[in-house]
Amino acid sequence: MPMYDYRCSACSQAFELLVRSSTVPACPHCQSTELQRQVSLTAAPGTSQALIAAGRRAAAREGHFSNYSKADRAKIK
Numbered sequence: 001m002p003m004y005d006y007r008c009s010a011c012s013q014a015f016e017l018l019v020r021s022s023t024v025p026a027c028p029h030c031q032s033t034e035l036q037r038q039v040s041l042t043a044a045p046g047t048s049q050a051l052i053a054a055g056r057r058a059a060a061r062e063g064h065f066s067n068y069s070k071a072d073r074a075k076i077k
């Protein structure tokens with residue numbers, strides 16, 4: 001079972017929760033389910049999730065601009 005760091009949007013408390021996939025995590029202080037998952041301090045940089053996110057950002061940036069010359073972009077629009 002993964003453990004995540006959360007911050008509650010409602011009461012701003014930070015806490016750790018064990019998360020089962022079948023349950024919605026709720027704030028232990030106010031029972032709000034509006035939680036923001038924090039980047040875990042124990043997770044090493046370069047996890048697959050981080051790499052995928054970085055790859056998508058790079059693809060979005062390069063795909064829209066650097067694959068086209070200025071003249072090509074003028075023709076497309």
Ligand SMILES: [Zn+2]
Nearest residue numbers: 008011027030
């Ligand atoms: Zn709360």
